[in-house]
Amino acid sequence: MNQPDPALHRLLRAASTxxxxxxxxxEPPFGFTTRVIAGWLASSAQERPGLDALWFRRAFLCAxxxxxxxxxxxYRTADxxxxxxxxxxxGYDATADLP
Amino acid sequence: xxxxxxDMEACLAGLRLKDERAAADFVRELYxxxxxxxxxxxxxxxxxxxxxxxxxxxxxSNIAQYSGKVPIEHWVSRxxxxxxxNALKAESARPxxxxxxxxxxxxxxxxxxxxxPDDPDPAAGAASRDIVESLLAALNPADRLVIxxxxxxxxxxxDIKQATGWNIATIKVRAFRARQKLKHIFKQLNAKGKx
Numbered sequence: 001m002n003q004p005d006p007a008l009h010r011l012l013r014a015a016s017t018x019x020x021x022x023x024x025x026x027e028p029p030f031g032f033t034t035r036v037i038a039g040w041l042a043s044s045a046q047e048r049p050g051l052d053a054l055w056f057r058r059a060f061l062c063a064x065x066x067x068x069x070x071x072x073x074x075y076r077t078a079d080x081x082x083x084x085x086x087x088x089x090x091g092y093d094a095t096a097d098l099p
Numbered sequence: 100x101x102x103x104x105x106d107m108e109a110c111l112a113g114l115r116l117k118d119e120r121a122a123a124d125f126v127r128e129l130y131x132x133x134x135x136x137x138x139x140x141x142x143x144x145x146x147x148x149x150x151x152x153x154x155x156x157x158x159x160s161n162i163a164q165y166s167g168k169v170p171i172e173h174w175v176s177r178x179x180x181x182x183x184x185n186a187l188k189a190e191s192a193r194p195x196x197x198x199x200x201x202x203x204x205x206x207x208x209x210x211x212x213x214x215x216p217d218d219p220d221p222a223a224g225a226a227s228r229d230i231v232e233s234l235l236a237a238l239n240p241a242d243r244l245v246i247x248x249x250x251x252x253x254x255x256x257x258d259i260k261q262a263t264g265w266n267i268a269t270i271k272v273r274a275f276r277a278r279q280k281l282k283h284i285f286k287q288l289n290a291k292g293k294x
Contacts, residue, residue, distance in 0.1 A: 005282050005285070005286075006216065007212050007213045007285070007289075008281060008282055008285045010212050010218055011209075011212050011227055011230065011231060011285070012231060012246075012250045012251065013218060014212070014218060014223060014224055014227035015224065015227040015228040015230070015231040015232075015250075015251055016250060016251045016252070016253060017224045018224030018225045018227060018228035019224065019225070024131050024134050024135050024138070025130075025131070025134070026130075026131055027127060027130065028126060028127060028130040028151075029148065032126070032130075032148065032151070032152065033122075033123045033126045033127065035152055036122070036126050036152055036155040036156055036159070037119050037122050037123065037126075037159075039152065039155075039156040040122060040155075040156050040159040040160060041117075041119075043156060043160050044117070044160060
């Protein structure tokens with residue numbers, strides 16, 4: 001194994017012999033297990049894909065229906081606006097011919 | 100009376116059925132292992148208990164993915180180390196250690212190490228560890244991890260492979276590059292100290 005330079009190697013070796021700052025406890029602290037279990041149950045509740053998919057499908061169908069309605073409505077108004085214009089032009093011609 | 104041996108298989112079966120008691124037993128059994136790993140690879144500003152909590156929630160949420168091909172301790176170690184690596188990556192700042200940041204004792208220790216070919220006094224272990232940790236803070240998370248495991252904790256290449264999932268060649272290359280970077284940082288620190 002390629003070792004670092006001698007001084008750095010000595011520093012690393014000295015650091016590796018340092019005792020642990022605090023001993024590792026055999027038991028988790030009070031309340032830790034409860035918090036973990038609560039987090040676990042909350043995360044599994046969020047992971048239910050069926051509910052999200054159902055809401056997404058419903059929202060998509062509603063949005064699609066609104067889109068179809070608005071397209072149909074805009075065609076209808078466009079047609080009626082065209083008829084109105086023709087009548088306006090015809091009316092204008094009729095008034096323009098008068099002495 | 101001898102303590103009853105912990106039945107991990109039964110505990111895992113309980114976890115798959117979302118049994119809270121099995122989860123509590125599981126956390127109690129593996130807490131020392133997770134805490135030890137978290138302490139070794141803890142980002143500077145993170146609280147070890149918070150990171151342990153994140154690790155356990157991740158483990159419990161993904162327990163269905165545990166195939167049983169490797170011991171549960173290896174699987175747990177891998178998740179813990181990856182979680183710590185992600186936490187270290189989230190730390191954007193990588194502060195450079197300057198000579199003026201060192202305490203009087205640390206500066207004296209570095210001087211002694213640089214000038215004396217013998218190993219320093221064993222009592223200086225904690226000060227050495229502080230200096231090394233400050234030097235390692237300037238490395239990227241993967242480099243820091245590999246140096247900590249290989250040189251400070253005495254893991255073998257195989258142990259690191261088990262814990263991280265990296266192959267031996269990757270570990271060797273990463274360790275080599277990390278040592279080069281550390282050497283460069285150490286030389287810079289010493290050079291500035293002599294000015």
